[in-house]
Amino acid sequence: MALATAGSGNQKALRRLIAGILLLGGSSGFGATPAPLRQMTVRVYDYSGVPANVQAAARDGVAAIFRRAGVELIWVDCPITAPSETRPAACDIGPVPGLLTLKIVPESMAGGFRLPRDKFGLAVREYGAYVFFDRLRNHTAAKSLLLPPILGIVTAHELGHLLLEKGHSAAGLMAEGLLSTQFRDAEKGVWPAFTLDQIAWIQRQPKPALVAGAGILPSG
Ligand SMILES: [Zn+2]
Numbered sequence: 001m002a003l004a005t006a007g008s009g010n011q012k013a014l015r016r017l018i019a020g021i022l023l024l025g026g027s028s029g030f031g032a033t034p035a036p037l038r039q040m041t042v043r044v045y046d047y048s049g050v051p052a053n054v055q056a057a058a059r060d061g062v063a064a065i066f067r068r069a070g071v072e073l074i075w076v077d078c079p080i081t082a083p084s085e086t087r088p089a090a091c092d093i094g095p096v097p098g099l100l101t102l103k104i105v106p107e108s109m110a111g112g113f114r115l116p117r118d119k120f121g122l123a124v125r126e127y128g129a130y131v132f133f134d135r136l137r138n139h140t141a142a143k144s145l146l147l148p149p150i151l152g153i154v155t156a157h158e159l160g161h162l163l164l165e166k167g168h169s170a171a172g173l174m175a176e177g178l179l180s181t182q183f184r185d186a187e188k189g190v191w192p193a194f195t196l197d198q199i200a201w202i203q204r205q206p207k208p209a210l211v212a213g214a215g216i217l218p219s220g
Pocket of ligand 1 (some may be wrong): 157161168174175176
């Protein structure tokens with residue numbers, strides 16, 4: 001229970017941590033004590049064959065968003081067709097606290113969810129975050145947007161759903177209707193953020209469990 005609820009001392013520590021995180025996002029962090037980042041692992045199942053350069057640029061954005069929330073993301077690629085003995089052990093274990101699952105899927109898989117065509121992704125706590133890649137690609141073509149920023153924002157948004165109890169916020173990364181202005185800003189390196197309440201919630205998540213041999217980091 002003590003781990004699950006934040007007492008007043010923990011609240012103070014949390015406020016200091018958030019202040020430190022915000023300072024980290026500032027110009028030089030001059031005079032600020034860098035807040036320790038807690039680590040979370042994201043295992044990625046790419047069913048869409050996303051080009052490596054697009055994937056890398058999108059991950060940079062996702063990492064920047066989570067870093068501002070005090071989280072360092074560790075990416076584990078889980079090749080779809082590789083035999084299980086040749087891919088990281090983290091790819092083939094069940095749900096573990098602190099281990100996030102991302103599935104980037106084509107329309108042939110996305111259509112099975114029977115969601116409106118303007119939905120770019122979905123998060124199912126037991127199964128992971130889904131990003132509908134063909135819809136993103138079509139949207140970027142229609143709106144003359146760059147693909148990595150929109151892939152990054154939608155990925156961060158859906159991963160956020162895996163961590164947050166409440167669904168959407170009025171503004172920021174977790175706004176229900178992601179706006180073209182957010183995508184345009186991200187093209188310039190300005191990524192949408194979690195709200196302070198959401199950061200506090202994320203920081204209260206249980207520390208990742210240590211799974212022997214699976215590369216899941218126990219530090220928080
Ligand atoms: Zn959402």
